[in-house]
Amino acid sequence: MLRLRPYKACDAQTITRWLKDEYAFRQWSADRYEKYPITPGDMNAYYDRDKDSGKIWGMTAFDDSGVIGHFTMRFPNENNLGEIRLGFVIVDDQKRGKGYGKEMLSLAVRYAFEILGVDKVSLGVFENNRAAIRCYESCGFQRVSLPEPESYRCMGEVWNCIEMKLAK
Numbered sequence: 618m619l620r621l622r623p624y625k626a627c628d629a630q631t632i633t634r635w636l637k638d639e640y641a642f643r644q645w646s647a648d649r650y651e652k653y654p655i656t657p658g659d660m661n662a663y664y665d666r667d668k669d670s671g672k673i674w675g676m677t678a679f680d681d682s683g684v685i686g687h688f689t690m691r692f693p694n695e696n697n698l699g700e701i702r703l704g705f706v707i708v709d710d711q712k713r714g715k716g717y718g719k720e721m722l723s724l725a726v727r728y729a730f731e732i733l734g735v736d737k738v739s740l741g742v743f744e745n746n747r748a749a750i751r752c753y754e755s756c757g758f759q760r761v762s763l764p765e766p767e768s769y770r771c772m773g774e775v776w777n778c779i780e781m782k783l784a785k
Contacts, residue, residue, distance in 0.1 A: 619685060619720045621728060624664065624675025629657035631684045635710045643771040644746045645707050675705075676728075678721040685709050686721040690729065693739065701729040703740040706749070718752040726756065726783060736785045741767060741778040750779065758783045 636642040639653040650659060667673045673691035677684055686708040693702040703725060708718045729738045740758065742749050758781040767778040 619678050619680050619717065619724060621676050621678055621721075621724050624677050624687065626657075626661045628675075628677050628684055628687065629660040631709075632687050632707065633657050633660055635707060637710060639772065641710075643776075644743055644749070645705060647743075647769045647771060647776075673704075676725065678708075678717070678724065685712060685717050688721070688725060690725070690733075699736045701733060701735045701738050703738060706740065713748070718749075719755050722752065722756045730785050737782050739780065739782045741780055743769075743771075743776045744779055745776060753781050756783070 633655055636645060636654065642650075642653045642655070646655075650663065664675055672695075673689055675687065675689050678686035678688075686706075688706040689704040691702050691704065692698055693700055703722075706718075706722070708721065726738050729735050738758075739761075740753065742753060744750075761780040761782050763780050767780070768775050769778070770776075
């Protein structure tokens with residue numbers, strides 16, 4: 618049975634080991650980190666910058682075997698607390714394809730709707746991350762058409778994001 622709890626600094630030891638190559642790392646973090654690979658200290662320093670703002674926080678999914686997944690939650694608009702945005706979504710690379718991602722996201726959505734009281738949950742995913750797109754769609758997220766897709770320079774290429782939302 619998967620459960621959620623707030624991210625702890627010690628989780629970075631496990632999470633950073635799941636990022637086996639730079640391609641997967643960039644799919645997870647875009648350009649938010651300057652270098653690959655990152656250390657647990659890098660990950661914690663990134664989160665420490667905003668830890669007291671209340672605008673972004675990390676969550677960890679775990680079961681009896683240990684840490685299984687991780688994601689962040691944030692309010693994307695200061696004046697609109699009706700939306701939560703998920704980011705840095707990742708599942709243990711040894712456990713992918715077994716339903717853990719879908720279960721973790723279902724818990725995240727339930728938390729957002731029932732505990733935080735938001736009306737919608739959003740996220741962005743790179744077009745080249747087909748497995749993640751399938752996972753999000755299986756949880757009910759739908760693609761949102763934007764006039765101009767959000768793009769990032771990653772690994773010498775331009776990667777476009779797909780915007781996805783799930784309404785209550």
